[in-house]
Amino acid sequence: MFYTASPEDVVSGKTTDIYFLRTVEVLKNAGLTDVKVRAEFHLSSLPKDYRWGLFTGLKEVLELLRGRRVTVYAMPEGTAFYENEPVMVIEGPYLEFAVLETAILGILRHYSSISTKAARVKKAAGGKTCLFFGARALHPAVQPMADRAAYIGGCDGVATVKGAEMLGVKPSGTMPHALMIIFRAAMGDHTLAWLWFDRSVPPDVPRIVLADTFLDEREEALLAARMLGPRLHGVRLDTPGSRRGNMRRIVEEVRWALDLHGYRDVKIYVSGGLDEPQVAALRDVVDGFGVGTAIAFPPSIDLSMDIVEVEVGGRWVPITKRGKLPGFKQVYKCGSRRAVAKWGEPAPCGEPLLQKWIEEGALVKTPPSDSEIREYVLRQLAELE
Known part of the structure; x- marks a missing residue:
């Protein structure tokens, strides 16, 4: 029960x-x-x-x-x-x-x-995209309510299927680290997960690659850009706190490398433990944010x-x-x-x-x-x- x-x-x-x-x-x-x-x-x-x-x-x-x-x-x-x-x-x-x-x-x-928290985060993000990724911090019975509260508070999208369905919007999301881990273990190459993702999901789903699983963020971002070419919409950086260091410097390095190699149209999204201060500090160098616990537990x-x-x-x-x-x-x-x-x-x-x-x-x-x-x-x- x-x-x-x-x-x-x-x-x-x-x-x-x-x-x-x-x-x-x-x-x-x-x-x-x-x-x-x-x-x-x-x-x-x-x-x-x-x-x-x-x-x-x-x-x-x-x-x-x-x-x-x-x-x-x-x-x-x-x-x-x-x-x-x-x-x-x-x-x-x-x-x-x-x-x-x-x-x-x-x-x-x-x-x-x-x-209120969603609105404060959205305001901190300026004009950049802000998605609510807080479902895993909540009992599933109240996920749709939290999705609605975050959405009407200003978030641009929500991740859960049921919450998005009740709002009448498309759910937003990229890919989990589990996908790359399984491809690395089963096929010896985690980057194959990106190719199979591209082949498998509907055309209207943005190709956003999680670029921090095994290699340096800059290296993974460039690998993804070369593999998917113009089909790549963006990369998401979800670097764990133990490896994060100065996140702004990491983002700036990824952006520089992508631009240097001709991938100026590839967007950069950041997620993982974000709150208003981190969002405000990064909004001029990223294209969007995924914010979870800070909004789910305000x-x-x-x-x-x-x-x-x-x-x-x-x-x-x-x-x-x-x-x-x-x-x-x-x-x-x-x-x-x-x-x-x-x-x-x-x-x-x-x-x-x-x-x-x-x-x-x-x-x-x-x-x-x-x-x-x-x-x-x-x-x-x-x-x-």
Whole structure:
């Protein structure tokens, strides 16, 4: 068996913390089954050195809440947000969604954490290609979710078959070291793996050779270029840390050698243990990156849910615990700055970001496609610091 929850388990509330089930029983026994609340989801804190986060996961939350007697307001998926800003509000009888708080926060926090890291890596890469190679760092049950979070966060592609299928894109990847090792052991020449790869994969698959298995990166890159000629799209350098040394110097050496021998069109891609600093340091000398663990296991974007208003006698009463700001709020984008104001008050500036997505259980606004969310994120990245 696999220790995973089914979609039915999530929707039915089986993935909740036990104290929510006990809370439901207490409220029922006290005759408080129809109390309406406004529950706000907001950013409590950002990881060190982060100035913003990306709000993602909304599409799944809407699916979770659809059909329940609630109204949902939220920022569009992919919106950049800052500390203490509400990103979503659920309005309705508390018992309609009490047991779903755990799942909702899990979806939003996990999604937003991966998407934010993907966006930061993509920004560090400048205009260069950034592919998500993090599936092997994750339980397979959540790979498609992580692929989607990374893709809408700005990554140009994902590696897994299922994740790409659900996104409606082609999976991206090159070849594993295992391929060269087997050819070396069985046929005495690991470079034959490149020829057989060229002969075997569909024509629309870029011929990108892994050029660091047994020989020097420069030597393997030149061997591949000579063997495949104009069919070679690029080489990938996945040099292990124990042999890496100064990666920039290695890339510069490979680039120099390829150019010197007339292979200027051969691209260079780098992967293996990369994060923002390494990506930023190499972006002017490489054509693309494969980034895995740094995106798959990012610092956590700390979102929390708090009741900020309760309906009493037909009117909404602002109330919350200490340390939180009571009352239903709207967030406004005012050029390069943000403003938070009480809901219903005149707009202080700019455009409101919280929009209605569900009204009394019915979807009233169609979520954008994943590619549209990604384009929205990329447009914002140009403005974010």
